Every structure is written in structure tokens, then in C-alpha cells.
Amino acid sequence: MGKWFPYIYDFGMKPLEAKRFTAVRKKLLQKARGRVLEIGSGSGVNFPLYQEVQQVDAIEPSREMQKKSASRLQAASVPIYCHQQTAEQLDFADQTFDTVVSTLVFCTIPDPEKALKEIQRVAKPGAVFLFFEHVKMEQPLLAKTQDMLTPFWKKICDGCHLNRNTLALIRQAGFQVRETEEFYKGLFITAVCTYDADCL
Numbered sequence: 001m002g003k004w005f006p007y008i009y010d011f012g013m014k015p016l017e018a019k020r021f022t023a024v025r026k027k028l029l030q031k032a033r034g035r036v037l038e039i040g041s042g043s044g045v046n047f048p049l050y051q052e053v054q055q056v057d058a059i060e061p062s063r064e065m066q067k068k069s070a071s072r073l074q075a076a077s078v079p080i081y082c083h084q085q086t087a088e089q090l091d092f093a094d095q096t097f098d099t100v101v102s103t104l105v106f107c108t109i110p111d112p113e114k115a116l117k118e119i120q121r122v123a124k125p126g127a128v129f130l131f132f133e134h135v136k137m138e139q140p141l142l143a144k145t146q147d148m149l150t151p152f153w154k155k156i157c158d159g160c161h162l163n164r165n166t167l168a169l170i171r172q173a174g175f176q177v178r179e180t181e182e183f184y185k186g187l188f189i190t191a192v193c194t195y196d197a198d199c200l
């Protein structure tokens with residue numbers, strides 16, 4: 001991670017969070033239940049938004065980002081435990097979690113397919129997967145623009161693949177996509193998913 005990224009992330013996201021994202025996060029996280037795994041928790045933006053869950057295990061590879069989340073950890077109304085891990089190698093037993101949450105993370109994960117497999121491994125049968133991600137846009141001109149911007153974007157946004165088709169990756173990994181909602185002409189989506197290995 002670029003050294004400066006943790007220090008500008010919250011500042012850069014503030015207008016989007018205030019205008020739309022915080023409401024989107026709240027609506028999605030209302031669906032979280034039981035023991036929750038949060039992938040790439042960053043500066044802990046979601047921490048104060050969890051309500052009726054037993055506990056949250058938040059994994060985040062960057063120590064600097066974890067430090068940034070300290071004040072939000074204090075503001076949380078549920079127990080949250082932070083772990084320095086990557087999504088591709090989760091240090092949890094099989095079938096541990098009732099809910100898995102990922103917000104604005106899959107664009108940055110170096111090996112998203114491996115991460116999705118790990119998520120399936122640690123989720124209990126019947127678990128719910130809550131994604132809020134930016135995705136490849138359907139409109140061809142906008143998708144092409146995403147492709148063109150991606151090499152530059154990766155450099156300034158800490159490895160973020162602006163053109164990653166995360167929803168397609170989620171489907172290909174065998175998740176059943178139950179609900180989706182689009183924002184900003186389909187640049188951002190929320191998806192509520194389940195995974196039943198027997199359905200594959």
C-alpha cells in the first residue's frame with residue numbers, strides 16, 4: 001500500500017460518503033446477522049454502522065489503515081476484532097461466519113478468485129454475503145473509458161482496478177446473486193448473495 005493512501009482515503013471519500021455512500025452502507029449492513037467477517041475493513045467506515053450482530057472479525061492487511069480505524073472501533077456498538085490478514089489467506093476455520101461483508105475492496109485484491117474461494121470456505125452453510133463494490137459498467141463507452149483510465153488509476157488509487165468486473169467474478173465463483181442495486185449509472189452496486197456448494 002502507498003504510504004500516503006491511508007492518510008487521504010477518508011478525506012477523499014468524504015463527499016461521496018456524505019452524499020450517498022453512508023446511506024448505502026447502512027441499508028446493506030442492516031442485513032448482517034450473527035458472526036460477521038468484514039474483508040478489507042480499511043479505516044473502519046463500516047464499524048459504527050453494525051447493529052444487530054454478535055461480533056465482527058475485521059481483516060485488513062495494512063497496519064496504517066488499521067490504526068486509522070481506532071476511533072471508529074471505539075464508536076462501534078458491537079464487539080469488533082481486527083486482524084492483520086489478506087482475503088486470499090484467511091486464518092479462520094471452515095464454516096465460521098454467518099455473514100461476510102466486503103465494501104469497496106474487490107477492486108484492490110490482487111487475486112480476487114482466490115479470495116472468493118476463501119470466503120466460501122469460512123462461511124457457514126446458508127451464510128449471507130454483502131457486497132458494495134464498483135464494477136465494470138455495462139454502457140460500452142463508459143466501460144471503454146474505465147479500461148483506458150485503469151493503468152493510471154491503479155497508480156494513484158493504491159492498485160484499484162477501476163475496470164474489474166467484480167459482479168461477474170462473484171457469479172463465476174458460484175455465488176447466487178439474490179438482490180442487486182445500482183448507483184451512479186451502474187458504476188457502483190450492492191449485491192446480496194448466498195452460496196450453496198450443492199447447487200454447483
Ligand SMILES: C[S@@+](CC[C@H](N)C(=O)[O-])C[C@H]1O[C@@H](n2cnc3c(N)ncnc32)[C@H](O)[C@@H]1O
Pocket residue numbers: 001039040041042043044045046059060061062065085086087088102103104105108109110111
Ligand atoms: C478502498 S479501501 C476500502 C476500505 C473499506 N472497506 C471501505 O469501505 O471504506 C480497500 C481496502 O482493501 C484492503 N486490501 C487490499 N488488498 C487486500 C487483500 N488482499 N485482502 C483484504 N483487504 C485488502 C486495503 O488495504 C484497503 O484498506
